[in-house]
Amino acid sequence: MHRPRARPVRRRRAGRRSRRGATPSFPAPGRSMRVWRALRRAAASSSSSSSFPADGKPRRRAWETSLSPLERVRRLLPPEEAAAVARGAAAAALEPPQARPEKEEEEEEVPLVAPRQALVGAAGPRSGPFRAGELALAAVPRKNNWTLKVLCRLAAETVLSSPSGLLPHRDIIGQLPGQVLRTSAGKRLLLRRPSLDEYVLLMPRGATIAYPKDISALLMMMDLHPGDTVLETGSGSGAMSLFLSRAVGPTGRVLSYEIREDHHNLAKKNYRHWRSAWQIGHTDEWPDNVEFILKDISAAAADLKSVTLDAVVLDMLDPQCALPVVHPSLKQGGVCAVYLANITQVIDLLDRIRSCKLPFLCERIIEVTHRSWSVLPAKLKHNKSSHMVGTQENIEEPPQNEYEEIHIQDEAVLKESEYNESLSAAAETNHSVPYIARPSHWQEAHSAFLTKLRKFGPLLS
Known part of the structure; x- marks a missing residue:
């Protein structure tokens, strides 16, 4: 009486485990397959009645929530590009089978982000190989x-x-x-x-140039936009003129005044050489928006009456002499950036503004310094790099006496630094590459003081 009662209980428990997701074990393979198919049909028939809940939307089962690779990519794209990809996939599904291989070959050449790459490329990408003249x-x-x-x-x-x-x-x-x-x-x-900063540092120069690290700070001070009109006093070798030309764009304008004829000619020459080389090596054209004027800025008051300036940059020995001339043409709220080498020149400038009661407010006086670092592999004797001692995964371990000799040479060269000795010890145990990190011997020290002046209006009554 005990054995006939136990068999239905075991069958009921096995069925319950199969409905929960565990795989039941049956003795006979053919019988197990038939039972498994019957359970799947029963689960499908029982869940069909509950597939549509009260809101009317069908429920997605666990095996139906997985996304295809195309759907995952489509969710990452913007709505416009996702719709374009969906239309392309629907069109490919409606094509006849004989026309699909050629279409697939064409789609392999165009990635899913082709519209975004096309927008980036429209800005004027560089051409491929070098050409004569650039x-x-x-x-x-x-x-x-x-x-x-x-x-x-x-x-x-x-x-x-x-x-x-x-x-x-x-x-x-x-x-x-x-x-x-x-x-x-x-x-x-x-x-x-x-790049432009490398060309500025290596081009022929007559006067001392404004260094790129200072020019970038001056551009941020003036907050230039495409289409602005900027006045520059002191063309020098043309470094500042090139950066201003790129900042204001083709619709902008740069007025560059220079009192010395040799500096005036050299600035025009450097600017012309950069533009001609740019047109050869790029698909777009460098804007021709700089007007070099050989004239003293103190005698240019009549020329500036009909000009409205968005910003002014002064790179000259006595900028306080140019302020009374340029401030009537500078718009209210505009910035006048001054490039001075000595702090005494900054004091003279501020004293002239106070004594002459010029409508300028000094907002900032800064100097820009960069600290360069050297991060290099440690050197062994005879100028051999320690990365010659590879890891255990890519080369065989050298003999013990040979490695001890290399380690002794390494300690003989780097024994003055405890940090390097610790790196050498780590390299001995892990076969890694020891590195040395230190400030570079050659540092870019002080070059100029940058003063930011802003024009303000009179007090309201």
């Missing part, structure tokens, strides 16, 4: 981890001369930027297009 910058490695930069204008019959050897320009023309080439002496050179 500027190229060669990075020459030197001793003690120094890098020498050589700027040249490419010509088919010219040769690039560097301390690492000679390299004909015809070997550079047609190559992509970022390519490493070898000179006649077998040394390697990295060729690329120069």
